[in-house]
Amino acid sequence: MRGAGESSSGPPSRRATALIKQAERLCHVHDHITRVIANLEIPEDTFTDQYTKAYPDELDFEAVVRTLLYQNACGFSQREVYSRLRRWAYLQIRFGLNRAPTQQALSYTYRNRLSIQDRQTLTTVAEGIREVAAEHDLLSAPDEGPPIQPEERGEKGLTDDEILRAVRIARDRVFTEFATGRAANAKYEDEVYWELQSYLSMTAHGKRETKRRASRLSQRPEMPHGDTHTRAIKKMGAPDPQTKLPEFTDPTGLRKWKRIRKTLLDPFDRAIENLIKETDFEDNLREPVNVAIDVTPWRFYPSPWKNRDLGIVKEDFPKMVSGYSGPSEDDPASDYERGYKFATLTVIGEDTPIVLAMEPVKEKSNWEGDGAVSMSKAEVVDRLLSKAQEYVDIHKVMADREFDGHAVRDVIDRKGMTYLIPKRVSAAQDIEDIENIKEHPTADIAVKHDVPLTVDGRTHEVDFIYFPPNEESETYAILLTNTDVPVERAAGLKAQYKDRWMIENEYKSIKEHFLPTTSSSDYRVRLFYFVAAVLVYNVWRLTNLLLRTWFDVDLGEKPPVPAGEITEVLALCLGSGIG
Structure with missing residues (x-):
């Protein structure tokens, strides 16, 4: 965006065409026209701000331009736009507004700023966005705000206030467990860093963009610099305030990871306990619950090789x-994909x-x-189950083939749980x-009972369940369990095992909506x-559980507050000082 007195360069059609093409690309990755408009990268020389002072609420010029694009693309009146922004605060956050602009402010910006x-360019871009959004079915997507029909809302209705109250309740059980350990007279409270972290999740931009947007949206007089935020995170992950500096000069080293893990997972565990004990989740x-265990990678792109041909790391x-x-069949010489890996129990x-x-x-x-350390899957599973047992009674444990090992099955069996x-x-x-099953004249599912499995002198019996190929697999599948399975129950267990795919959706939500990008190799970060x-994923889940409980309605799998909205609501709660 340009300041007052600067002229536009190039014909409107050229600038408009570039933005429309960009919008069309965004339609492939976003689920609603507002997200397309919010994620447009509008070059600074596209629109001319005719006045240096905004009217009259000091609204950000770019934010109002995005609002005007939304209004014109959807064919709304100024009254309709104002009403929507007031009703659904997420739109204010999404467009970069610090409040809903009045009809007068929208009109003033359009006519005077x-x-x-530029008005011609805006109209052309808005019409183009509407056309590409319609082609991708983004205009017919549910409107912003809780996707609940009026008859489902109960007597009080599901308002922004109720949503904010639910988020606050879940939020307050989580973030208070983390402390930076800074002096009492530090310039910023710890809560400010959680606010900035929420903006990082919300925008998925770099430090400069996030800092600019956070400063604009927050009602705090000042926000910390991105580098200050990173230093605060490192303090949260520092193993011990008494640790001597020379002992912690290499935070990426394997020797330090256990201390970093304990420093950050201890408050994580307390936050989980708070969420369970102090909300309606426990009720x-x-x-006994069924749980899924899986591992997800977080991609790390830099190569480990200083000289791969010579084997120098x-x-x-x-x-x-x-x-x-690992390397693909088409390119055996290609390198492995790399990443930080985390196991979760859900x-x-x-x-x-x-x-x-x-x-x-x-x-x-x-x-x-040869001296590299590789963590035992059985040890990881043991720690996950031991921690989860402090909160809930576990019946079944489901995992994928990555946990196919005798030691893993032994750990679960010793804890008195059933595994699949x-x-x-x-x-x-x-x-x-498998060949014997194929030759059977009628059966395509079989169970082999009571196969002994022995680990360190301990033995338990395992049933092997054989399933025929389907659309997901070209070969027979074998599912192992430590419970006695009649053949007629085999199909039911397979259907139950599919619940494990919920954890794949979990990882998708975490990475898409809650995990900011970073280039840091510091393990604390x-x-x-x-x-x-x-934790923000859990806040999202608990918020929706609270809303379901309060309104006593069966909303099925569709959350009242979508995952893409929760970081925006969270940032709004923290940034506005709503207590």
């Missing part, structure tokens, strides 16, 4: 990064999905020597059993970002 040429549990490459998704099934425990994961990679874990078809006996993302 935009040049005639709504259908115990960078000395400062982060030790907690693991390789995964309640699934009929209960509200919530992450009860998480653990960092480290596996030996192709660039590491697939087995890789590898042994000759597996192949022989990486682990904190993921911990914070999981």
Whole structure:
């Protein structure tokens, strides 16, 4: 955007065409026209701000331009736009407004702050956005705000105040457990850093853009610089205030990860306990619960190789990064994808999905020597289950083939829980059993009962369940469980195992809506970002549970507050000082 007195360069059609093409690309990744408009990168020389002082509420010029694009693209009157922005505060955050502009403010901006040429550009862009949004079905998507029909709202109705109250309740059980350990007279309270973290999640932009947007949206007189925010995070992840500086000069080293883990996961665990004990979640549990365990990577792009041909690895490459998704068949010489890996345990099934425990994961990679550390999956599962058992009674544990191991099954069985874990078809006996099933004249599902599994002198019996190929698999699948399974129950267990896919949706939500981008290789920053993302995910889930409970309605799987909105509401709660 240009300041007063600066002229537009190039014909309106050229600038408008570029923005419309950009909007069309955004239509492929966003679910509503407001998100398309909010994520448009509008070059600074596109529109001319004719006045240096805004009218009369000191509204940000770019934010009002986005609002005008929304109004014209949807064919709304100024009254309708004002009403929508007032009703759904998320739109204010989305467009970068610090409040809903009045009809007079919108009219003033259009007539006095935009040049005639810029009004033509705005109209052309808005019409183009409407056309591409209609082609992608984004105009017919549910309007912003809680997607609940009026008859579902109960007597009081689901208002912004109720949503904010639910978010505050969930929020207050989480963020108070983390402290930076700074002096009492520090310039910024710890809550300010959580506010900035919410903006990071909301915008997925770099520090400068986030700082600019956070300063504009927040009602605080001043926000900390991005570097100050990073230093505060490192303080939260510092293992011990008494740690001598020379002992902590390499926060990426493997030797330090356990201390960093304890420093950040201890308050994480307390926050989870608060969420469960001090909200309605505990009352709504259908115990004993079913849980899913899985591992997700967070991509790390830099290469570990200083000289791959000579096998020389960078000395400062982060030790907690693991390789995964190895070289493809088309390119055997290609490198492994790399990333930080985290394991989570999540309640699934009929209960509200919530992450009860998480653990960092480290596996030996192709660039590491013989002395590299690889965490035992059984040890990770043991820690996850032990922590989750403090909160809930667990019945079934479901995991994918990554946890196919005798030691993992032994850990779960020793805790008195039932497991459902697939087995890789590898042994000759597996192949022989499958061939026998194929030759059977009528049966395509089979169960092999009471196969002994022995680990460290302990033995328990396992049932092997064989399932035929389907659209998801070209070969027979083998599901192992430590409970006795009659053949007629096999299909039911397979259907129940599909509940595990809820954890895949969880990871998708966390990465898409709650995990900000960062280039940092400091493990304190990486682990904190993921911990914070999981906690905001839980705040989202608990907020929706509270709303369901208050209004006593069955809303099915569709949350009253979508995942994409919760960081905006959270930032609004924190930034406005709503207590």
